[in-house]
Amino acid sequence: MLIIALRASSQIVEPVKWTFSQTKVSEAEYDLHLTARIDNGWHLYGTELPGGGPVKTSFHFENLENVELSGDIVPDKESINMFDPSFHLQVNYYETEVTFSQRVKLTGGSGSVKGYVEFMSCNDETCTPPMDKEFSFKLKKENTSEVKTTSDDTTIRTGTEQERNYWNIFILAFLGGLAALLTPCVFPMIPMTVSFFTKQSKTKAKGIRNGIWYGISIIIIYVVLGTVVTAIFGAESLNNLSTNPWFNLFFALLLFVFAFSFMGAFEIILPSKWVNTIDRKADKGGLAGIFFMAFALALVSFSCTGPIVGALIVEAALRGGMAPVIGMMGFSLALAVPFALFAAFPGWLNTLPKSGSWLNSVKVVLGFLEFAFAFKFLSIADMVLNLHILEREVFISIWIAVFVGLGLYLWGKIQFPHDSPTTNLPVSRFVLGTIVFAFVIYMIPGLWGAPVKLISGFPPPVDYAESPLGVGKLQVQGVAQSTINIDPEKHIGPHGIPLYEDYDKALDEAVKSGKPLLIDFTGKGCTNCRKMEDNVWVDPEVKKLLLEDYVVVSLFVDLREQLPENEKYISETTGKKIRTVGNKWSDFQISHFHRNTQPYYVILNKEEEQLSDGYSYNPDPRKFAAWLKNGLQKN
Numbered sequence: 001m002l003i004i005a006l007r008a009s010s011q012i013v014e015p016v017k018w019t020f021s022q023t024k025v026s027e028a029e030y031d032l033h034l035t036a037r038i039d040n041g042w043h044l045y046g047t048e049l050p051g052g053g054p055v056k057t058s059f060h061f062e063n064l065e066n067v068e069l070s071g072d073i074v075p076d077k078e079s080i081n082m083f084d085p086s087f088h089l090q091v092n093y094y095e096t097e098v099t100f101s102q103r104v105k106l107t108g109g110s111g112s113v114k115g116y117v118e119f120m121s122c123n124d125e126t127c128t129p130p131m132d133k134e135f136s137f138k139l140k141k142e143n144t145s146e147v148k149t150t151s152d153d154t155t156i157r158t159g160t161e162q163e164r165n166y167w168n169i170f171i172l173a174f175l176g177g178l179a180a181l182l183t184p185c186v187f188p189m190i191p192m193t194v195s196f197f198t199k200q201s202k203t204k205a206k207g208i209r210n211g212i213w214y215g216i217s218i219i220i221i222y223v224v225l226g227t228v229v230t231a232i233f234g235a236e237s238l239n240n241l242s243t244n245p246w247f248n249l250f251f252a253l254l255l256f257v258f259a260f261s262f263m264g265a266f267e268i269i270l271p272s273k274w275v276n277t278i279d280r281k282a283d284k285g286g287l288a289g290i291f292f293m294a295f296a297l298a299l300v301s302f303s304c305t306g307p308i309v310g311a312l313i314v315e316a317a318l319r320g321g322m323a324p325v326i327g328m329m330g331f332s333l334a335l336a337v338p339f340a341l342f343a344a345f346p347g348w349l350n351t352l353p354k355s356g357s358w359l360n361s362v363k364v365v366l367g368f369l370e371f372a373f374a375f376k377f378l379s380i381a382d383m384v385l386n387l388h389i390l391e392r393e394v395f396i397s398i399w400i401a402v403f404v405g406l407g408l409y410l411w412g413k414i415q416f417p418h419d420s421p422t423t424n425l426p427v428s429r430f431v432l433g434t435i436v437f438a439f440v441i442y443m444i445p446g447l448w449g450a451p452v453k454l455i456s457g458f459p460p461p462v463d464y465a466e467s468p469l470g471v472g473k474l475q476v477q478g479v480a481q482s483t484i485n486i487d488p489e490k491h492i493g494p495h496g497i498p499l500y501e502d503y504d505k506a507l508d509e510a511v512k513s514g515k516p517l518l519i520d521f522t523g524k525g526c527t528n529c530r531k532m533e534d535n536v537w538v539d540p541e542v543k544k545l546l547l548e549d550y551v552v553v554s555l556f557v558d559l560r561e562q563l564p565e566n567e568k569y570i571s572e573t574t575g576k577k578i579r580t581v582g583n584k585w586s587d588f589q590i591s592h593f594h595r596n597t598q599p600y601y602v603i604l605n606k607e608e609e610q611l612s613d614g615y616s617y618n619p620d621p622r623k624f625a626a627w628l629k630n631g632l633q634k635n
Contacts, residue, residue, distance in 0.1 A: 010597050015042040015128065016121050019134045029070070030104045030139050034059065034117060035099040046079040046092035047100075051090040054527070055120040055130040055558050058101065067139065070103040083383060084527055101627045103255035104138055105137030113137040120523075120558065125617040126597040127526045129557035129586035133575060161582035166326050173327040175332025182362045190338060193297070210290055215336035222332035227325050245381040252381070262367030264360075264417035297508075359420045361429070370404040374400055376458050383460060392465035396446045399455070403443075407436040451538050494533040495543060499552040503588070507555035511606045516635040517626075518550045521589045521600040523558040523582075528617050529599040539621035545628045552602075555585040557598060603631035611635060 017037045022030050036057075038044050050055035059073055079092035087497070104113060116134045120127065155296040171337050180186055193214065261267060375398055377392070382390040410415050410433035412422045439454075446452035446459070493499040500506035510517040522529040538541055546552055559582035569578050573591045580583055593614060601615040613635040615627050 002377075012590065012594065013128065015039040015123070016044050016119060016131075017134045018117065020134070020137070021136050022139065024109055025103070026432060027141055030106070030137075032104060032113065032137055033099050034073075034102070034135065035097065036094070036119070037097050038121065040097055042121050043093040043095050044098065044119060044121050045081070046094065047073070047075070048445035050089050053084060053091055053524075053561075054122070056116070057100075057117065057119040058114065059102070059117050059210060060530050061102075061113060061115040063112070063114035063600060064104075066106060066108035067113055068105045070105050073102040075100050091277050106141055106523060109121050110138070110140045112139065120610055122527060124528070126599070128524060128591075128597055129523060130582060132579075132631075152199075165188070169323045169327045170330040171322060173330030174334045175329040179219045179332070179366060180335055181338060181361070186218040187265075193293070193339060203511075205447050211342070212340045214290050214294055218297065218336040218339070219329065219332040221295055222328040223325060224333075225328055225484075231418035245385050248377040252374045255370050255377065259367045259371035259374065262363045262370065264364070264419075285559075307411070351549055360420075364409060364416050364419070365406065368402060370407070372402045375399070379458075379460055380615040383464060386463075390460070391404060392460045393447050396443055396452070398442055398444050399459070403436055403440045407433045409442065411437060438491075451535075456535070493552070494552060495538050497537065497543065497552060497555050498545050501554055501556065503553055503555060503585075504553055507604075507606075507608070510551040510604075513551060514606065514635075515551050515601070517553045517606075518546070518609060518631075519602040519604065520554040521585070521595075521598050521602070522554050522556055523598050524556055526558070526598045531619055532599050532617060535619040536621045536624045539625065541625045542621050542628065545625060549632055550628070551617045555588065557586040557589065559584045559585070592598040603628075605635050 015038060019035045019037070021035070022031045036044050045054045045056055047057050047059075061069060075094070077094070079094055081090060083089070084091045089338075101354045112133070114136045116132045118130055118132050120130045123127070140513065181190075204305065210381065240306065310491055361375060375395060379390050381393055382388070402507075405414070409416075410429045412425050415421075418420075441450055442454065446455075452459075490498040490500055499520070500509065506519075507519055537546065559580060561581045563578070563584060570576070571578055571587045571591070573587065576583075576587075578587050585594065593600070593602055593610075595614060595616075597616070599617055603611045605611055611631045612627065618624070
């Protein structure tokens with residue numbers, strides 16, 4: 001019998017609540033409605049998913065009495081589609097709420113329907129195991145009312161992850177705005193515009209007011225642009241674009257065009273008629289005139305700001321929701337603040353560096369960066385279509401080549417069409433070039449399977465590669481393959497770590513060896529479990545601890561393999577029927593550790609006593625290593 005010290009309060013979560021209702025559509029026909037209400041930040045997987053990934057939502061009609069199913073079950077809205085890089089699969093899911101409807105036909109005076117829905121849900125940090133929810137309907141020909149049979153309580157909803165996403169795009173866009181300030185189309189406009197305000201304003205206060213209104217006008221113009229993008233596509237449609245291979249190919253092409261423009265191959269300019277029309281309106285004066293002056297700046301500087309704005313709009317669009325609006329707010333704020341400040345304090349103009357060839361160098365550097373980022377979108381399209389053309393090694397090789405080119409440019413070894421000849425290399429360019437070459441050297445081990453965490457999220461994952469487990473996959477800090485005793489009952493797990501998939505066998509090994517037992521509650525379809533493995537288990541210190549000091553057992557809560565009939569049972573904790581191997585391990589986790597989300601890690605000694613608090617999703621290798629060391633000390 002398992003002896004465990006339960007140290008924490010119950011942490012059972014139920015992010016999806018089901019209600020069931022029925023509607024009579026004719027004398028002998030009913031629509032059965034199965035509605036899922038989904039907590040904010042969570043998603044419910046759809047009914048059509050490929051194998052090898054998360055568990056799809058499925059409806060099992062087990063007992064039909066005087067009832068026939070008519071057609072397929074149908075959701076009331078389109079699912080959100082995305083490419084899951086952890087599984088290299090196109091998956092679909094629902095957020096907030098969705099109702100599935102099944103039409104049935106009565107074959108007698110009355111009838112009934114019984115069954116259960118099987119489903120799985122995840123958020124950005126954790127997943128629940130596949131769950132079952134039973135339903136039942138009683139139908140009569142004379143019954144015309146809608147009857148609700150099951151209703152679950154609602155839970156507190158939070159938007160923490162979405163808020164963090166918005167902050168990320170705001171900061172990225174703000175940095176993009178600062179970069180735009182240093183381009184040859186914008187930087188010279190600062191003293192010209194501020195001088196205009198100071199000369200035309202009769203008082204200093206009026207000059208400050210006009211400068212501030214000019215800055216506000218810039219913000220309004222770009223925020224309206226972000227609003228239009230969101231309104232045209234819609235928040236859900238923008239999110240769907242993120243994994244559409246053809247849109248990703250289009251975005252990549254767009255970034256290539258922007259990159260070549262920045263490098264001097266051609267200029268992206270708007271029709272002169274547009275610029276002249278806005279200029280005439282700006283001459284009218286007053287607040288309206290100042291607004292059109294800001295509009296004129298946006299049009300005149302488009303050849304420099306357009307590629308940056310375009311790249312930011314693409315990135316914001318892929319994040320969905322209000323991200324385009326927030327992104328343009330960040331960009332325009334960075335662009336507007338200097339104009340307002342210099343209008344308030346004209347003396348600061350004397351501290352600005354003079355315009356010169358360095359402004360074009362800024363454009364070229366941005367061109368290199370956009371050229372590199374374009375391959376991110378090509379990579380997504382490649383993975384969605386499963387072409388295996390732009391695998392991890394190829395992607396990193398391209399980035400190495402691009403950044404070698406950037407380093408050579410910064411050191412003055414190559415030049416582009418609009419560059420001025422350089423006789424002496426400025427110290428700033430030498431330092432930046434050195435940093436770029438150091439970055440290149442850092443990326444090189446990634447060709448042989450190194451994690452290269454600084455660029456995590458840009459190249460394909462480690463298993464989308466010619467050598468999915470890298471070179472020397474079992475060699476970590478001097479631990480050679482020959483020193484690892486691989487038990488026949490073990491499997492080679494992530495990153496070459498041997499592990500058990502049966503608790504009793506793993507416990508026997510822990511008793512024999514005296515090592516602590518690490519239980520990894522995971523799932524075949526758990527995206528966040530793969531993130532832990534790719535970002536934490538791969539860490540040299542963590543991997544060494546798992547290889548040498550622990551017996552590791554991975555218990556998959558979503559295994560669909562049916563238990564033998566004599567091993568099926570009703571859970572004493574949840575009251576649910578345990579049908580599958582996955583159900584068994586999920587019930588084991590809930591019953592003994594009062595948790596039902598994955599990933600979740602527990603350390604036991606050979607007496608099956610819990611040595612420390614459990615460890616949930618936290619992709620910080622140092623914290624996980626410290627937690628493992630703490631368990632060793634208590635063993």
